[in-house]
Every structure is written in C-alpha cells, then in structure tokens.
Amino acid sequence: MDNKDNLMEKIVSLCKRRGFIFQSSEIYGGFGSCYDFGPLGVEMKNNIKKSWWDEMTKLHENVVGLDASILMASEVWKASGHLTAGFSDLLVECKTCHKRFKTDEVKEKPPTRASSVGGRCPECGGELTKAQLFNLMMKTFVGPVEEKASSVYLRAETCQGIYVNFLNVLDSMRLKVPFGICQIGKAFRNEITPGNFIYRVREFEQMELQWFCNPKEADKLFNYWKEERLKWYEKLGVKKENLRVVEIPEKERAHYAKRQVDIEYKFPFGWREIEGVHNRGDWDLSNHAKYSGKDLKYFDEVSKEKYFPYIIETSVGVDRIFLMFLIDAYQEIPGGRTKTTESKKEVEIFLKLHQSLAPVKVAILPLVKNKEELVKKAKEVYQSLRPCFICQYDEVGSIGRRYRRQDEIGTLTSVTVDFQTLEDDTATLRNRDTMTQIRVKIPELKEKIQEI
Numbered sequence: 001m002d003n004k005d006n007l008m009e010k011i012v013s014l015c016k017r018r019g020f021i022f023q024s025s026e027i028y029g030g031f032g033s034c035y036d037f038g039p040l041g042v043e044m045k046n047n048i049k050k051s052w053w054d055e056m057t058k059l060h061e062n063v064v065g066l067d068a069s070i071l072m073a074s075e076v077w078k079a080s081g082h083l084t085a086g087f088s089d090l091l092v093e094c095k096t097c098h099k100r101f102k103t104d105e106v107k108e109k110p111p112t113r114a115s116s117v118g119g120r121c122p123e124c125g126g127e128l129t130k131a132q133l134f135n136l137m138m139k140t141f142v143g144p145v146e147e148k149a150s151s152v153y154l155r156a157e158t159c160q161g162i163y164v165n166f167l168n169v170l171d172s173m174r175l176k177v178p179f180g181i182c183q184i185g186k187a188f189r190n191e192i193t194p195g196n197f198i199y200r201v202r203e204f205e206q207m208e209l210q211w212f213c214n215p216k217e218a219d220k221l222f223n224y225w226k227e228e229r230l231k232w233y234e235k236l237g238v239k240k241e242n243l244r245v246v247e248i249p250e251k252e253r254a255h256y257a258k259r260q261v262d263i264e265y266k267f268p269f270g271w272r273e274i275e276g277v278h279n280r281g282d283w284d285l286s287n288h289a290k291y292s293g294k295d296l297k298y299f300d301e302v303s304k305e306k307y308f309p310y311i312i313e314t315s316v317g318v319d320r321i322f323l324m325f326l327i328d329a330y331q332e333i334p335g336g337r338t339k340t341t342e343s344k345k346e347v348e349i350f351l352k353l354h355q356s357l358a359p360v361k362v363a364i365l366p367l368v369k370n371k372e373e374l375v376k377k378a379k380e381v382y383q384s385l386r387p388c389f390i391c392q393y394d395e396v397g398s399i400g401r402r403y404r405r406q407d408e409i410g411t412l413t414s415v416t417v418d419f420q421t422l423e424d425d426t427a428t429l430r431n432r433d434t435m436t437q438i439r440v441k442i443p444e445l446k447e448k449i450q451e452i
C-alpha cells in the first residue's frame with residue numbers, strides 16, 4: 001500500500017466523491033474541524049450505532065438505554081471536574097502569528113505558567129507567551145436576550161447525562177447493581193489541535209456504557225468490559241494486528257480515572273486511541289451527591305451495605321471508528337479483481353466493509369440501458385427490494401464498470417437483470433467478496449439476499 005499520507009488523501013477523496021463525508025459549510029470555504037455525513041455516510045454511521053446499541057442492549061443483560069439532553073445545568077460540569085483543571089490544556093500563543101499551541105508541541109523548553117522564556121513558535125519561530133490554561137468546554141447562552149441569559153455548556157462527554165439520571169433509571173426500571181446504562185449522542189470539545197480528517201473534531205458522537213457495580217467487583221468487571229469491547233471490533237472484521245490495548249499510567253490518566261486502558265488502532269498517521277475503558281470509581285456519583293445534595297448511594301438489600309457504586313465506563317467516538325472501519329476495509333487492486341480488458345490499466349478500489357456496516361446492501365443493474373423491457377424489469381426489482389434493503393439502481397456505463405463502482409463503496413450484492421430474465425424470471429446475484437454469480441428466481445431474491 002502507499003505511503004501513509006497518500007492513503008489518508010485517498011480516503012478523504014473517496015469520502016467526498018462517493019457521498020460519505022463532506023466538509024461542513026463547504027460553499028463558504030469550509031468550517032474548521034466539523035464534517036457532514038453524506039447519503040452513504042449517514043447509512044454507515046447509523047449501521048455502526050445500531051451494531052453497538054444491539055451489542056450493548058440485546059447481547060448483554062441488565063443494560064438499558066438513555067437519551068439525555070445536550071444542555072444541562074452548569075453545576076453538572078462543576079461536579080464532574082470539567083470546569084476545573086481536569087479538562088483544560090496548557091497553551092501558549094505566538095506573539096507574531098498568534099497561533100496557539102499545546103505546551104507539549106513546543107519542542108525545546110516550553111514556556112511555563114510562570115515564565116515565557118523558552119522555546120519558539122513551531123510554525124513561524126516567533127516569541128511565545130507564558131502558558132495559560134484553556135478550557136475545552138464550549139459555551140452557549142440560554143434565554144432570549146444574550147446579556148441577561150445564563151451561560152451553559154455543550155456537553156463534553158455524554159456520560160454526565162447518565163450520572164444525573166442514575167436514580168431515575170434505577171427507580172423506574174427497578175434495577176439492581178450491577179447494571180448498565182448506555183447512550184449514544186453528540187459531544188463538543190473546543191479542541192486545540194483538531195485534525196486527521198474526522199479523527200479529532202470539535203463536534204462528534206460518543207457511544208458510552210456506564211456500568212454501575214459493587215466497588216469490590218470493579219477490577220474484575222473492568223477486565224470483562226475491556227475484553228467485550230475488543231471482541232466487538234473483531235466481530236466487525238477489524239484486523240487483529242491493527243488493534244492494541246495500552247495501559248495508561250497514573251499521571252497521564254483522565255482526572256476521574258482510577259484505571260484506564262486505551263484501545264488503539266494503527267491509523268496511517270500512527271497508533272491512536274479509538275476507545276477508552278475507565279474505572280471511574282465513585283468520582284462521579286460522590287461529586288454529584290455533594291453538589292446536588294441528593295443521596296446517590298445505593299442500598300444493597302442482600303448485603304445490607306450502602307455505598308456509591310463504582311463505574312466502569314467504555315467510551316468510543318463514532319466518527320473516529322467510522323474512519324477506522326474505512327481504513328481497515330480499504331483495498332486497492334491493480335488491474336481490478338475481474339481483470340477485464342477494460343479494467344486492466346485501472347486500479348480498482350474495493351471497500352471490504354463488514355456486511356452489517358456496508359451502507360448499500362444491494363445494487364440493481366439492468367445489463368444494458370437501451371432495452372426498454374430490461375430497464376422496466378430492473379426497476380420493478382428495485383421497487384420490490386427497496387423496502388427491505390438499502391438499494392441503489394444504476395444503469396450508467398458498462399456492467400463491469402458498474403460492479404467496480406459498487407465495490408468501491410462496499411455494496412454487498414448486485415442483482416443483474418439480463419436477457420434471460422425476460423425468458424425465465426431469474427436474475428444473477430453477485431456476491432461482493434467471492435464475485436460468484438448465481439441465478440435466482442426473482443420472487444426468491446429477497447430471501448437469498450437475506451441469507452448473504
């Protein structure tokens with residue numbers, strides 16, 4: 001495969017060309033580090049979310065869902081530690097070009113909070129200011145008149161909505177510890193160094209599970225959930241050699257974590273975190289109890305103990321793993337897989353996405369577009385399959401070129417309506433991965449595709 005920059009460029013280009021991802025506000029020159037998911041992107045993103053949701057709520061016992069609001073009382077963020085140093089970066093500003101950098105991006109002797117003496121601007125070599133704390137939370141206003149309105153924060157992690165609903169969920173669902181609450185939703189961070197396409201952005205989606213347990217069981221359950229998460233990636237076909245687990249030492253952990261492991265993926269730009277597994281101890285519930293004045297302890301009827309449950313958290317960004325799935329599935333085949341005369345000089349792109357993630361499941365292709373009966377029949381097939389699968393109808397270009405177009409977006413199967421169809425009401429069904437073609441009676445297509 002190409003060098004790493006080239007691969008990222010190709011992924012970005014594929015995303016735009018085939019309707020996966022567009023730059024936000026592109027017609028206005030683009031809005032930094034925000035992206036829009038196009039027609040195929042939204043399908044694939046929904047597939048990722050559905051796979052995670054089903055995994056959590058259907059394949060694990062005692063896990064229920066929640067959809068909390070993005071805006072919350074500001075006290076939530078005081079209690080969580082996000083408005084204090086726990087969620088801030090130390091930054092310096094260049095006095096010449098006015099760009100800001102994290103202190104650890106300044107190569108030699110970065111300035112400190114006490115002194116600006118030290119390294120120079122990594123971009124222009126200018127003098128730098130003293131280091132200052134910069135909070136990553138985004139602020140907005142609630143109320144009709146800005147001056148009188150109260151300022152609130154866009155949530156920086158979805159899990160706080162779960163903690164503040166701990167009692168509501170516990171009581172309404174008559175749950176007993178251990179149990180889990182999972183949630184998918186938007187989070188916002190004023191990242192200082194966004195980049196690598198959708199890897200680090202300022203608006204993103206998280207999928208988080210908060211597992212409430214007896215403190216005595218926390219270590220065991222931490223390992224359990226770490227393994228469960230790894231299994232999910234492997235189930236979705238992510239190459240094992242591209243995944244690893246890194247234990248985070250105490251001084252580098254998030255402010256709430258007693259223990260933290262990062263699940264990392266080998267991106268073209270290096271090994272990077274895709275998911276965090278945290279033992280948050282009683283950090284969140286005890287602080288919310290303190291700030292809200294509510295009793296958030298749990299009474300265990302069997303052991304007669306009363307305690308703050310410990311929280312084991314699994315937290316992953318949808319956008320980040322969207323990029324991971326694309327990179328992991330991306331293949332280039334010089335001359336194409338079918339090696340037709342037409343494709344010989346071309347490099348075929350083949351997106352071998354897991355079947356549950358592929359945005360399009362079926363392509364319906366009339367063999368030629370200038371034969372009225374064929375086109376009519378293909379359109380009938382398309383209409384009959386549309387309610388069951390995400391389908392694409394395509395009649396433009398040679399059949400080989402159309403197969404390649406579908407391979408480029410990872411379409412699972414293609415149904416070709418040809419001259420024989422008009423005689424015996426069968427069509428060919430092509431399997432993306434094996435490229436085998438079988439003839440199937442049109443009324444049986446739905447069942448056959450479901451089997452695949």
Ligand code: GAP
Pocket residue numbers: 156157158159189191198199200201202204206208273274275276313315316317318319320
């Ligand atoms: N509730 C815990 C928490 O938020 P985190 O390690 O800060 O932990 C968890 O974030 C996951 O959220 C990360 O592993 C990553 O997948 C995703 N994430 C965090 N910041 C992100 C960003 N700026 N852009 C995209 N995804 C991000």
